Amino acid sequence: MRYYEKQHMMEHEIRTEGGFRLYTDNDLRRLRFIRHARQLGFTLEAIRELLSIRIDPEHHTCQESKSIVQARLHEVDSRIQELQNMRVSLQKLNDACCGTAHSSVYCSILETLEQGANGETERH
Numbered sequence: 001m002r003y004y005e006k007q008h009m010m011e012h013e014i015r016t017e018g019g020f021r022l023y024t025d026n027d028l029r030r031l032r033f034i035r036h037a038r039q040l041g042f043t044l045e046a047i048r049e050l051l052s053i054r055i056d057p058e059h060h061t062c063q064e065s066k067s068i069v070q071a072r073l074h075e076v077d078s079r080i081q082e083l084q085n086m087r088v089s090l091q092k093l094n095d096a097c098c099g100t101a102h103s104s105v106y107c108s109i110l111e112t113l114e115q116g117a118n119g120e121t122e123r124h
Helices: 002-006 025-039 044-055 062-096 108-115
Strands: none
Touching: 025 044, 044 062, 062 108
């Protein structure tokens, strides 16, 4: 919770005489909100924006929240595409290799990696 306090996502003013923090139900709800948003991969900045909308909903629209979610969804879709492309490339590497216990002097995986993604060697 201290981390989120330092990030200005949690405000905490209630302390005991000994200086210990006392957390309220609202603090715990906010922490759950932040943690769930982090699990979904939102940046700290996006979470701050969502929190500000949550704190003052009368001065914000659902579209503001939705646009933040749509941006994250676009990031996730892009990452999924990157991972699918990576999987295809890895599958090609795997399929091209005989996988025997012989010397790897002529290993197709190593040769392909050396050639690079475009199949071209660097020229110096």
